[in-house]
Amino acid sequence: MKFEHVLLALLARRPHSGYDLRKWLEVEGQFLWARAHHSQIYRKLGQMEADGWVRHEVDEREGRPDAKVYRLTPEGRAALMEWIRSPYEPPSRFQEIDFLARFSTAAPLDHEAAVGIVRTELDYRRAQIARNRGRDRTLRYEDPVPGLDRETDRQVHTALHELGAAGMDRWVAWLEQTLHRLTEGKPVR
Template sequence: MDGPGRFVGYRVTLPQVYRTLGKLVERGLVEFEVEAREGKPDAKVDRLTVDGRQTLLDWAHSPYEPAPRPMNPDFMMRFLLAGALGRELAVEVLRTELDYRREQVRTPTRIDELSGALAPIDDIDSGWAAQVMRAAHEQGRASTAAYIGWLEVTLADFENRPHA
């Protein structure tokens, strides 16, 4: 997870991985075997069970519901895992995410109303706080615009790519 996957947006530690694998084993979705390796510690190899495979397929084919927060790591996991199962799934997830984000930016944000609603605190200059909030809001809008651009380009690429 510290290698090429670090840009995917999901940071996990090995203890989290092992805890999750243990839970999946308990639920009968994953099984493992220990492979002896000469001159090295034995390796534990985890594999999906038949039920685990079906659960993954059911999830991959279930409707994708975007989260309100743009660039949510759950999108990337759905895109990576469901999308790896086929072009149609990848395109469907991309299209759903893109439609949601386009609608999201169509809805005007009244940042002045939001900053005006800040509860006054003696040490806070409300004018300055409003400037900081506007700057943060603009950073979010710019990031979302770039994200929408990536979604558009990737969707077009996937839709126009010849089937393998």
């Protein structure tokens, strides 16, 4: 996923100034994209405008600097839809930004693409569980460094595996519930 996809998704909902985009990314969007410096946002908006994906209007503000307010163009909507409909390849770690951003953008714009994204993620996670859940997780030691506490190491290793397995199980349950809601025609909440 590229930063412009996040910006296009935000502009699909409503026009924003660069400042508004930065504020949204810092608060509501903190799980969809790592921190973005304002210069990065304005540079990307300039590039997107040069590509014809967005256009801006100047919002004159009394007593404050004028603001450029950006809105999506038909070309920008086409680029956004192309990303939404492009093949989704799940990463090895679950709950990654690409899934969250792509699904949250696809769901209100293209129902079938949203269903496909969730199905792909769910199938991948089920296969990942099948491959890994029962594997041998025994820690093996050969000439460990002095002071390494093997019992603590085993306990921590087990605790982290249990945490990861529980997180994966919750993720799969959420995917199943979401897929059911999407395919039963119920709104996603």
